Amino acid sequence: MAGPKVAVYSNIGIAGMHELTEEQKELLFAYRDERIPIALNTEETDWEAASKWIDDLYRESGKEHTSKVYARSPVEGVLFANLLRFVFFDEPKGAPTLKVLAEAMREYHKSLPRDIGEGNYPSIEDGEQLSAYKSEHHDSVRKDLIEVLMSTVKRNKKEVRSLAEDYMFSVESQRDSCTDFVHSAFFGQHEWWVPYYLFPEKHLGVKYTEKESRVLAIWDEISRVCGWWVAYDEITILVDRPLHQSLSDDLQGHNESGPAVLYGDGFRFYLLDGMRVDEQIVMRPETQTIEQINGEQNSDLRSIRIERYGWPKYLKDSNARKLDERHNEVENQLEALMESPAGDRRLLVTCPTARIFALGVPSTINTCEEAQRWLAGPAANANVIART
Amino acid sequence: MSNATADQLVSKMSQHLESVHPGQDAEFTEACVPGDAIWQGDLCLKIMETVPGGMILLENPSEEDRQLVPEGGEGSRHKLASLEGVELYRPADWPNEESLVGPCFKLSKANTVTHPRHGDVKIPSGFTVGCFYQREFDAEQKRERRARD
Numbered sequence: 413m414a415g416p417k418v419a420v421y422s423n424i425g426i427a428g429m430h431e432l433t434e435e436q437k438e439l440l441f442a443y444r445d446e447r448i449p450i451a452l453n454t455e456e457t458d459w460e461a462a463s464k465w466i467d468d469l470y471r472e473s474g475k476e477h478t479s480k481v482y483a484r485s486p487v488e489g490v491l492f493a494n495l496l497r498f499v500f501f502d503e504p505k506g507a508p509t510l511k512v513l514a515e516a517m518r519e520y521h522k523s524l525p526r527d528i529g530e531g532n533y534p535s536i537e538d539g540e541q542l543s544a545y546k547s548e549h550h551d552s553v554r555k556d557l558i559e560v561l562m563s564t565v566k567r568n569k570k571e572v573r574s575l576a577e578d579y580m581f582s583v584e585s586q587r588d589s590c591t592d593f594v595h596s597a598f599f600g601q602h603e604w605w606v607p608y609y610l611f612p613e614k615h616l617g618v619k620y621t622e623k624e625s626r627v628l629a630i631w632d633e634i635s636r637v638c639g640w641w642v643a644y645d646e647i648t649i650l651v652d653r654p655l656h657q658s659l660s661d662d663l664q665g666h667n668e669s670g671p672a673v674l675y676g677d678g679f680r681f682y683l684l685d686g687m688r689v690d691e692q693i694v695m696r697p698e699t700q701t702i703e704q705i706n707g708e709q710n711s712d713l714r715s716i717r718i719e720r721y722g723w724p725k726y727l728k729d730s731n732a733r734k735l736d737e738r739h740n741e742v743e744n745q746l747e748a749l750m751e752s753p754a755g756d757r758r759l760l761v762t763c764p765t766a767r768i769f770a771l772g773v774p775s776t777i778n779t780c781e782e783a784q785r786w787l788a789g790p791a792a793n794a795n796v797i798a799r800t
Numbered sequence: 801m802s803n804a805t806a807d808q809l810v811s812k813m814s815q816h817l818e819s820v821h822p823g824q825d826a827e828f829t830e831a832c833v834p835g836d837a838i839w840q841g842d843l844c845l846k847i848m849e850t851v852p853g854g855m856i857l858l859e860n861p862s863e864e865d866r867q868l869v870p871e872g873g874e875g876s877r878h879k880l881a882s883l884e885g886v887e888l889y890r891p892a893d894w895p896n897e898e899s900l901v902g903p904c905f906k907l908s909k910a911n912t913v914t915h916p917r918h919g920d921v922k923i924p925s926g927f928t929v930g931c932f933y934q935r936e937f938d939a940e941q942k943r944e945r946r947a948r949d
Contacts, residue, residue: 685942712945715938724810732806743839746816748809762813765841765917766822772937789900791844791932794837798826800919 432616439615447607450636452659456526457482457652462600462638466648469630472623478648479514482521485675486593486640487544488553489651491580492517494589495557496647498579506568510646513564520560526676527655533678538692539704542679545583549678554580593642593649600638601653606631652676660685668694684716697721702730706753714754723758723770732758736779743799747780749773759783764800827922841918842934843869843878843902847927851904855889868903868913868931870895878915878931885909885925898943902931 432440459482467477481496483489495517499507508516534547544550558576565572579585609628612618620628634641639653656674660666664686665673671680671694682694692699697720705721708714718726726732727750735757736749748760750770757777758770773783785792826838828847837846858865865888866880880886887906893899905911906928913921923929 728806728810734805766817766820789935794846795835799839800826
């Protein structure tokens, strides 16, 4: 059977097609395993090293190096960007230069703990994602940033303060800053394309130009020391790496007992098998309502909701319809084929380990016997004499 | 409005569980024939005529090879009690998360398949036993979703 082909692209198009040898395929997997710890690194961003490599990148692009600002999370980065945009776009009389402001913001960052502590993380309402617009912690950061700005303002202080307060607490300006931040961001440790281009160079004999190779190496260095970062002409905002990240065994973002990604200011999100879910589904699944579950439009997410809620409980609470019922005397099990309001079919069955399971079966199954035959797979024709 | 049927069903099942003795053993007897099977949780142990074609004999199985289900937490700990008198075969692509066919073993000595939670399954000498895994609808749906993405 032919192996997977690797298409290698130069900056002018496809440079060539290569079929991987068995040895190269092994190298590919080994390289992946080498890169995963870089992506999952939760040590604090090495601010100095990251600044140095980013300066090198700017230089390669023919640009001057920038002033740096450091943030604990992408959300905090947006708040910092908002302040910088206020000074840059609104140009209030008496406001400092971006360079002076950036220095003051770096001093502010130095005064902050990397982790504000679990007890201080912003809370998240059921069914919602974290909102920095409703967060006491982020409001206090906004206020702090205003004071940081004011510490650099020499004149026209009253007006600058008033304008800054309006700007920093304006939802509209923050949304603009957030959009700009996300569109301008590079992803440091999370850049997928860096290893994608490095692998052919390192292991497949692909030659880039000297400059391409040099620049790619700089991107690689950045990925090893830095979280996300945002590049502007005069300012670069660098973001810390998360405090916590977790994947499932098959490399999907996943955590059943907490956030899959958590930053030091409490910005966090929850993933199950690579699907983004809200905090309630992970941390308080039993508090979901039947309306929330049945109202879930995404069928994959609805499955996750029910799994977390518990299928037997869900079938009971959701007025599931019984399609068939029997006492399986050979295996000493009570069985009931149920259909949920959304049309999912489950075989409710007592297990010899004294538990009740709700086993999924296709919607074409109509009886308990059919369900057991489907579940048995290749053993469907076996003569079952017992179950333990 | 409550659905008495679903409610009653779950209650009836909970009551039934009171009569269940977890960990109760089961056994094949000398009278068993090919096609007879015992489910130990989600592992089906089925008496076979012969070792199916395409299986590969493990020349020198180690202690780890006693495990009949690919590693995946407590639920996967179905193990042969001993390798004494066991000829152990595996599918060429084992372990494979998408395959429902597991190892096959020939016994020249009586043996037992154990599990930390489910009851043991005792097997007399002279039998060839194939291992098959229960289908998991949710896992299949997840794989389909991943393939779509």
